[in-house]
Amino acid sequence: MAFANLIIDCWSLHPSKRPTAQSCERQVYWMDRSTPYSRSESSEILSARLLSSIAYMHIGHNRLGEAMDLLLRAMDIARSTKDEWATANAHERLGDIHRLRGEFSDAQESAVAARDIYARIGDQAGLANALYSLADVCRMRGDYSKAEESCVAARDIYARIGDQTGQANAVDVLGDIYCSRGELSKAEESFITARDIYAGIGYQAGLARAIYGLAEVYRLRGEYSKAEESCIAFRDIYARIGYTAGLAAAAYVLAEIYRSREEYMAAEEYYAAAREIYARIGDQAGLANIAHGMAEVHYKREEYSKAEEGFVAAQDIYAQIGDQSGLGNAVKSLGDVHYSRGEHSKAEESYLTARDIYVRIGDHGGTATAVAALGDLYQLREEYSKVEESYRALRDIYTQLEDENSLANATTKLAQLLTRQDNYAEAEQLYHGARSLYAKTGNKFSLADNLWLTGWLYANQKRYGEAESVVSESSTLFRELGLEERLLDCDDFLVAVKMEYSGPDS
Template identity: 25%
Template structure:
């Protein structure tokens, strides 16, 4: 920041009245979450008027030019001498030489009421500018320092570190190489900063000081008397730019005044001694402006000095001064005109750090009780308004809360915008209460839990909630303690610490039970129940949710009842009890609609949509998810929108509409990245990767799943890590990279067991069974598939059980045990029909068709393939339809119905190309080649064979080797010869 305090004479900059201009400050904590573009230019605006620093500027430019041997330059001097202005001007002159970025960071060594910037936090902001997500940041200073220097390796960036405290604060922020340039300003001589080239800056010389005053005052010096008056004024200002700027500004806004009159008034006020006395110089200049204010403006000026944040809006100032907001707006504008406030954004103001010093001296003269009451009004304003805003911003920590009692906002847009603007102030208020008002701190932390949850800065959120738990316990605030424990538990859930989360929720539940706090009990039981579904503990989840449901019904807690019902329906969905799940979700949906609880309505729509998806009712599933999407958009829940878009993508995968699935998944991914929703980003990447697996683009699928894996590891999203490992392992299996697939699947299995996620365990066991089958280890494959079947049956997840049965059936076919294979496929068929999953039903029918074909019952095999084909068409599963057509074509070709086979393969080829499934397209081409060879159409077969071979190679499929051997056979065929 610019600084103004005079002790010595020298030369200086004319900052054109902009010494108190807006500052771009790199901060650690961004709002929930904003877009994550790479930011490369955060330099402060260069001043239009620059006077008196030509020599110093040339020295910096010359030393920092090409061939420089020093990459760190320090500008030190007293407050207000113009260090920042010189650094900014030099930076703008040099920025073209540093194309990779130019950054301005205020280190707040002398910002009253604000602690010097912690390098740990500063690095978070700088790394964020480079595009590093907050969730990916190391938890240690050395780790962040290493990451910062690593990201700058080979780059040329310009870094301005303004208002530094000492070398210890600066060292971690310095780039590692000489390609970068760092300009440092400080009130201290940084003797301990090794390798830096120092530049000591002093006040202005008389002539530049006079030029500065005349320019800013906008006056013509037409007489010797005026010239003498100007010289007298700048001399009495001690040649300190801040005093000169203020006095010149006053003259510019009073056209009736003359330079000589101002000089006489200034002299009569006996200001010379004050201006020559260092700190008192600034104070005298401020006092002159302060005395010119009305009494109400003086009161407002004093009160805004009590604000703990960086900047503020009119409503906060009105609360401090206890005046109407419209009145505050007018008075703030008056203070801005008098250069006593800076306007950072339209309607938002800040005090320069030295002005804040001055106003604090005024505040201390007021009665303590008046100051305390003013601060209480400010805290009341922020707490009340934040609480009202949070009711428009649904999140997990408030999914069962009552309707808002304060309506400061008309919609979510206004609420979200306010929370975005005031995030730093809310956290500053929270820290203010930590010392003086611990009870309020506990309450305010709870109010801000949603904001912290949306931010995704789990480490910071955890510290705040832990503090609230500790303080509430010390104060004997049992309900506050329980609420804090619940919020802390949710943070642990988000980071995958499920066991700790469960322990914290149970502690909160015990307190609520001891206090007969029924609403709290219901909320915690529901939270625990939902969490158990994530770890596939469905029996315990159902028990907890039933307890919550009974309490909600007993006390008439309708919104809580709707949420509990929806969660119970979700349990039924996961366990395959679809009929009961549908009834529960429908009841929950109707109840949520009746009580107007939008979050519960979304929850129920999503649950119904998932259930319909698993049962193969894709049209209905799409309708429910679309409804959830509409509500999410209505209430402005971008997290909800991203989740639903991902679900819609999954449905499109099931129906084989890969292009639509890709579009939806990309939309979800972009939204997650835009709001910084890392968990959602990992989920969207996983689904998008499944799209590419489905269409056979294994390279792209591997890249996406690898990114999802890395994000999940970064944010400790254990479920995402295990699922991404599972999918990446499947990619490696399908491409024949079995050595790479095995450790990925083993890691997925390990994580799912660690977090007791038995659903993923069952899925991984099935994937490992596929891997072993592909490598010919059928005994091990059978064992793994059987484990998947057993575990799925144990947890009641019949969808996975049916899928594993089809896999085990395929193993039995490969080992020639057709009777056992037929039995397994029949069991899968029966189970799929019981749970209503048409997709698995079709797969089981196809499997039975394979068995019948191998045992010579070709007629029955063809009929089974036709049944499977009909189901795939009925439910819109286009990829399944393509697979069935290819299998039917193979059967027809082998049984001599070559023309019918040719028709089936042609249809499969066209559809596979349409949906983008390169693997099935290659299979269809392969089948066409077989038919064409049989029909002696070798010339037609050759281009099809070449296309099939290319497709196999592009997706890394092992069939490429077999296809590569065909040309020799075709060349030797009678027709070709």
């Protein structure tokens, strides 16, 4: 399709619309190409490198089973012939398959194996590719610090050896990492840098991917017009190069944008459009994502029976194709449905199952969401020992992930619980720790709220002077944020505290 569109452009009646020779060369360079090989019984003599090359093409078209078979054969041949480069390459491609299936622990193991071999044989390009793959897996596991470290290392190697495509790919994944961490300004900067490099070298698929990233940044910021504009832009690129799955992805992202805007009818239309394409090309992962997205729409509408049906459908597809990450997400969402219905035992069962899936595949971010949901459920059921256990587990996860804002939130929740249990000493220590993190991350609202809660902690202990001091600080921050209701709460608190420590006769 991409080649056909290029030829049509070359035949344009208007010379100004015909691509230049340089543009033609660039576009042909990036087109898929196949390597001829025999399908006869003698195919076993094919080199491991050729088998890996063919497997790479299968991966690009989501034929993961065929790719896995070829890579296992390639691995056997490479090991028997002591071809270390081919062994590393097979590990790298196997990692791609595991990553696409949501098998993150296996994916990371494969990427590390490839990285170590490439480093040992001195292949800088291979080392950069393995580091890039490792970064992407660590990002998906929620291990953002390791992801960033590997990605920066890959980017620097690509820059040193003059590989602009690799450099753009690494910067693009850095954008994904920053986006996942909520650092949207850094994410936008990275995606723009990647976009400009891709445009300069004429890599249309990469250009579309970078614009896709920008669409996600704008969606998360609530800049829906810019998100929609970016989505249409990368959709048009995919249409031009004949990447059908990209058209489905564009429809899916548009549906997500409209769902975020609570324009559910428009979201359903785009989900349906994406589903039709995914069904036509046989993309089961895409169909599962659509089922999950549609179920989220029903959940928001409080149509819990339809939501449950959709999440179960997504769960079944994810299980069938071996996408453990998707499976965990669907089971977690089913738990949310049960929670909203008041079916607390079923909700707990779903959350525990999701947590176990996330733990098994090494998805720390997913584990945190399941543990947080369990904590909220136990809070509702007044099972405070389990609430405490959940919040302490959350703190451990966020400490490992170096997610300071989420760590501060979990710490504050634990401090609130301990305050209700009259464990004032530890609660005070936790509030102080959370406050330091909020100040560091610049989260002014949460910092103000933390000071307000600390004021109540002091008031409960009749430490009225300290209570007045921290709530005065809280009041100042709420005033700067323009939150009048919270400001009035602080004023009422301060009046009450002054009456307490001044005495009734003052």
